[in-house]
Amino acid sequence: MSTITPNSLMNLRSQILQQNAALQKAAGVAGSGNPAGAVDAVLGTSGGAPSGVAGTGAAQSSDFGSALKDALGKVNDLQNQSNDMQDQYERGETTDIAGVMLAREKASVGFEATLQVRNKLLSAYKDIMSMPV
Numbered sequence: 001m002s003t004i005t006p007n008s009l010m011n012l013r014s015q016i017l018q019q020n021a022a023l024q025k026a027a028g029v030a031g032s033g034n035p036a037g038a039v040d041a042v043l044g045t046s047g048g049a050p051s052g053v054a055g056t057g058a059a060q061s062s063d064f065g066s067a068l069k070d071a072l073g074k075v076n077d078l079q080n081q082s083n084d085m086q087d088q089y090e091r092g093e094t095t096d097i098a099g100v101m102l103a104r105e106k107a108s109v110g111f112e113a114t115l116q117v118r119n120k121l122l123s124a125y126k127d128i129m130s131m132p133v
Contacts, residue, residue: 019098071117075110082107 082103088094 075114078107078110
């Protein structure tokens with residue numbers, strides 16, 4: 001095992017930044033300057049809302065419950081895919097560490113977004129239940 005020098009650390013940092021830039025370019029979010037765009041690219045959504053949730057009125061063909069169920073299913077699929085890729089990497093079946101880390105981050109961002117939606121729904125429910133009739 002080699003010793004860590006400032007030069008080797010800076011070289012490693014530059015390699016990581018180059019790979020990050022390549023991943024962002026591949027995802028189509030490079031230079032957008034829009035953090036929501038980055039989240040959308042990771043989750044595969046548009047406009048910050050999960051696919052199938054955007055739209056109101058007659059244009060929306062599904063109700064809120066089915067849209068929420070679809071969004072939860074997509075988050076579950078992302079987590080399963082992340083676990084599968086991690087298992088493949090640990091078994092040595094793949095050497096694409098960038099793909100594994102990207103899948104883990106997709107699953108993490110999806111879970112965090114789901115958690116925030118749940119918190120907002122619970123807060124709204126508590127507010128409604130505390131209203132006088």
